[in-house]
Amino acid sequence: RDGAVVGELWMVHSGGFYEVVKRKVLAPGEMPRHLHWFMWEAYTTWISGFFLLGVVYYLGGGVYLVDRSIANLGVGTAVALSLAVLVTGYLVYDLLWRSPLASRPALGGLISFGLLTAATWGLTHLFSGRAAFIHVGALLGTIMVANVAQHIIPAQRKMIAATRAGQPADATLGERAKRRSIHNHYATLPVLIAMLSSHFPMTYGHPRAWLVLTLLMLFGVAAKYVMNFRGRSNRWVLAGGLAALVAVIALTAQVPSAAPAGPDLAGAAPVSFAEAHAIIERRCVTCHARKPTNPSFPEPPSGIVFEDPRRIHELAGRIMVRAVVTKTMPLGNLTGMTEEERRTLGAWIAQGARLDDAPPRP
Structure with a gap:
């Protein structure tokens, strides 16, 4: 190539070969009529x-x-x-x-x-x-x-x-x-x-959400660097990116027993379904109903409805994660769920989410 070329790349894609050339300068007569x-x-x-x-x-x-x-x-x-x-x-x-x-x-x-x-x-x-x-x-x-x-x-x-x-x-x-x-x-x-x-x-429901996102972004930058330089990558950048990813995994790999409310759940008094259901009725059913009363949701979010005790039991694991562990529900805590209510709900789920006192299905 002549001296005006400073970079060249051959690619194969979709059954064809492509050549991309980077030129330092163009003579006035070489300027194409159409540029992308x-x-x-x-x-x-x-x-x-x-x-x-x-x-x-x-x-x-x-x-x-x-x-x-x-x-x-x-x-x-x-x-x-x-x-x-x-x-x-x-x-x-x-x-x-x-x-x-x-x-x-x-x-x-x-x-x-x-x-x-x-x-x-x-x-x-x-x-x-x-x-x-x-x-x-x-x-x-x-x-x-x-x-x-x-x-x-x-x-x-x-x-x-x-x-x-x-x-x-x-x-x-x-x-x-x-x-x-x-x-x-x-x-x-x-x-x-x-x-x-x-x-x-x-991630966004973690108590140190800012740290989780910062580490993820750090990993993203490091991943881009490795993608660019591959075998010529600085090993410290690679190590730092992997360390950031491992830290995120460690921070977010929570199980209910290790959640912030976990220690209180272990020795919590037995919680009946009636107690848990009352909390769900007060704090969750405004949105998660067949006909939500919250004007922002004409339909139940994600199609999830908490009007059937059996359905609540089926979704107990998700309720634990969203309402007790990450505390990302209720959305924006619009209904004002208290910490005590979260602990009570978590205790009911940790104790097996039993429906012993649930009303019979009609």
């Missing part, structure tokens, strides 16, 4: 994600956003804080990487991750655990798309304009754009982890 811009993927992803954030977390009375056992926020206040976090988070990041610290990427990366950890801690003390994790992902996603819109694409437009004018492109533009592109590259797995977290309540 890698920007609409980022823009449409962020726009659709923001609308989903609004539909799920801002509307419907903020039932997924606010947990008053964590912070007694009104829905309007919580939404305003949510928007402020996204805007302020990007501005802090952008100012950091516009500063002289940008010339020291290792130190800048450590400071950035430290600030992200602080933001994660703050969000878990502001919103519900589920919303906090989603907001960390939304913050990273906002930074990524702003990098594309504010740094990467403008630099590319200037490089193209200079090439078409027959002038040398400013190399510093490419360097700055590449730095932001590298940040986006390493943020992809942490964003994916944060966005998928709502399917794993043992």
